[in-house]
Amino acid sequence: MTSATTAHSVVEPSATTRRFAGSLVILYAIITMIPLVWIMLTAFKSPDDAISYPPKVMFKPSLEGFCNLFTTRSRQTPEFIRSLGPPQGMCDEIARSRNMVVAGPSNYVPRFINSLIIAFGSTVLAVALGTLSAYGFSRFRVPLKDDLLFFILSTRMMPPIAVAIPIYLMYRTVGLSDTRLGMILLYTSVNVSLAVWLLKGFIDEIPREYEEAAMIDGYTRFQAFVKVVLPQATTGIAATAIFCLIFAWNEYAFAVLLTSGNAQTAPPFIPIIIGEGGQDWPAVAAGTTLFLVPIVVFTVLLRKHLLRGITFGAVRK
Amino acid sequence: MAEVEIVSVSKAFGRTQALSDLSLTIGNGEFVALLGPTGAGKTTALRLIAGLEQPDKGSIRIDGRDVTGDAPADRDVAFVFQQYSLYPHLTVFENMAFALRAPTRRVPEADIRAKVQEIARLLHIETKLDNKATQLSGGQMQRVAIGRALVRSPSIYLMDEPLSSLDAKLRGELRLELKRIQVDLGATILYVTHDQTEAMTMASRIGVIEGGRLMQIGTPREIYENPVNAHVAARLGQPAINLLPAALFGGAPAGAETIGARTEHLTIARGADGDVSATVKRVEHLGDQSHLHLDVGGRPVVTLADPEAGFGAGDVVSLRLNKPLFFDARGWRVAA
Numbered sequence A: 001m002t003s004a005t006t007a008h009s010v011v012e013p014s015a016t017t018r019r020f021a022g023s024l025v026i027l028y029a030i031i032t033m034i035p036l037v038w039i040m041l042t043a044f045k046s047p048d049d050a051i052s053y054p055p056k057v058m059f060k061p062s063l064e065g066f067c068n069l070f071t072t073r074s075r076q077t078p079e080f081i082r083s084l085g086p087p088q089g090m091c092d093e094i095a096r097s098r099n100m101v102v103a104g105p106s107n108y109v110p111r112f113i114n115s116l117i118i119a120f121g122s123t124v125l126a127v128a129l130g131t132l133s134a135y136g137f138s139r140f141r142v143p144l145k146d147d148l149l150f151f152i153l154s155t156r157m158m159p160p161i162a163v164a165i166p167i168y169l170m171y172r173t174v175g176l177s178d179t180r181l182g183m184i185l186l187y188t189s190v191n192v193s194l195a196v197w198l199l200k201g202f203i204d205e206i207p208r209e210y211e212e213a214a215m216i217d218g219y220t221r222f223q224a225f226v227k228v229v230l231p232q233a234t235t236g237i238a239a240t241a242i243f244c245l246i247f248a249w250n251e252y253a254f255a256v257l258l259t260s261g262n263a264q265t266a267p268p269f270i271p272i273i274i275g276e277g278g279q280d281w282p283a284v285a286a287g288t289t290l291f292l293v294p295i296v297v298f299t300v301l302l303r304k305h306l307l308r309g310i311t312f313g314a315v316r317k
Numbered sequence B: 001m002a003e004v005e006i007v008s009v010s011k012a013f014g015r016t017q018a019l020s021d022l023s024l025t026i027g028n029g030e031f032v033a034l035l036g037p038t039g040a041g042k043t044t045a046l047r048l049i050a051g052l053e054q055p056d057k058g059s060i061r062i063d064g065r066d067v068t069g070d071a072p073a074d075r076d077v078a079f080v081f082q083q084y085s086l087y088p089h090l091t092v093f094e095n096m097a098f099a100l101r102a103p104t105r106r107v108p109e110a111d112i113r114a115k116v117q118e119i120a121r122l123l124h125i126e127t128k129l130d131n132k133a134t135q136l137s138g139g140q141m142q143r144v145a146i147g148r149a150l151v152r153s154p155s156i157y158l159m160d161e162p163l164s165s166l167d168a169k170l171r172g173e174l175r176l177e178l179k180r181i182q183v184d185l186g187a188t189i190l191y192v193t194h195d196q197t198e199a200m201t202m203a204s205r206i207g208v209i210e211g212g213r214l215m216q217i218g219t220p221r222e223i224y225e226n227p228v229n230a231h232v233a234a235r236l237g238q239p240a241i242n243l244l245p246a247a248l249f250g251g252a253p254a255g256a257e258t259i260g261a262r263t264e265h266l267t268i269a270r271g272a273d274g275d276v277s278a279t280v281k282r283v284e285h286l287g288d289q290s291h292l293h294l295d296v297g298g299r300p301v302v303t304l305a306d307p308e309a310g311f312g313a314g315d316v317v318s319l320r321l322n323k324p325l326f327f328d329a330r331g332w333r334v335a336a
Ligand SMILES: Nc1ncnc2c1ncn2[C@@H]1O[C@H](COP(=O)(O)OP(=O)(O)OP(=O)(O)O)[C@@H](O)[C@H]1O
Pocket: B013, B014, B016, B017, B018, B036, B037, B038, B039, B040, B041, B042, B043, B044, B045, B082, B194
């Protein structure tokens, strides 16, 4: 006779399995977190500590990296610096200790703002277009539906570099090179294919009876879409938005090729921050650390939808 | 409320002929039930009236107006769906108010509130109005689904097996309530079901549909006592009618191939002085009555018996036929 105490549920993992799985997840998390932690530590090191060998784990924290990230400085003679009044704030003081004065703000803030505008703008556009097309593909009899869907997905299969040159030439002709609008359109067109595919799956799962009931009750199809379909697709929309945002936020290859000044985003700007005699690593690390913040905030805000969204509806209530 | 006419409507989905040449008139204030097995085309009929599908042939008139080409919103019908009837992201109140809040309707919010509360009281869900639609029992959900339709006063209520997901007891209760409400409101209802009890008890007329064709339409009594063919006869009656070869019994009229014998057409007696003799195979005790499973010349026959009669497996009994129904070789009724 099997006793009830030794019998275990088929669906619930046992305590040992759970502990083992838990340790694996934690180990993996540690491995992936190390580079991030190292970057954050580097952001608070002085330039000498940053490049010292063997690498320093214990060091005296300094905000010089952040100062160098936000300012440009010029070298002056000690006599000139002494002739100036008292230092204007902490960054000026750090600069003067290295025989420099703050000359003005750096380009980090405008580049960061470009990144925000381009990434969020293209995400909003891609998700909006993606939701509408996914709804169309899900609900209507579209001629050549399967071929069209495959074509849409196939645009994702090319490496960016394969299309970068033609796009560069086209953008130059129509005056979109180095403009935010150009980058928004470009990222939208890359992301919209992903958005259509992800969202079609989510919308397919919403029973059509919901809209049909609304249409019988006196709503137009569009009103039914807004009142009934959208609220039930929020999980899918949130997950799709995060995927699109992460792509647009991190995108490097197109940004390097197509932007140089006005519309340059943060990714091509951060690695080339130059300090005294080469790369200014603390400033690069500080720029990277701050660059992570918006994605983290956005993900935390939408995390409620994410678990369900990223498992593509597999986790159900 | 209004009269609804369906005039020789046909509808095919690819190679499936879901409905063939369906004609049906639902009078003002009438409760018509469409009864048929799964896949018969019942839901399709409702969807055509609502405008969710376009007929291949035929037309639909509401209150004398041809609405065949009209959008669902312009037809003034209310629909209770077979499943997925409530919006999970809305509360019970919002679900019930949904139709009244349609932008084209412009009902003042105070009137909406009053109407929803009135209907909620009618359906005994007035204490649940603030619940999320997902925080209800099955019976409550079904009441809300019906309430969603009842807040409106459309030309016709189309109900697609609204009680099918409930247990027998709740179904019995809601059946009575729904009938009472229909009478109180004087509502016109086309009610789809595969449950003969629902059709018999609620409908003023029953349409029996099978394989996309309307076999017969009439009052429950007509359908039960005078079925046009063996299909219709088999739809009604508990236990189901016994269809036996006419040759087994004497006295069938010319052309009759099959005899249809319901419980009330069969008299059972012990001994062997009836029309034919039979053997008892099994007795199912249901409490107040028993189902008697008989073997008549190798054919199974099920009939009702008084539990007091004390029949047991192996008993030999005799059967006497008492004005049964006769059907020809293709299942159509032959006059006795
Ligand atoms: N959208 C559709 N596409 C293809 N075939 C369909 C569609 N809707 C219905 N059918 C077919 O039409 C026939 C009638 O379907 P319908 O839904 O009207 O049956 P029903 O009588 O409501 O059955 P049930 O009691 O199971 O709900 C079935 O054979 C069904 O497979």
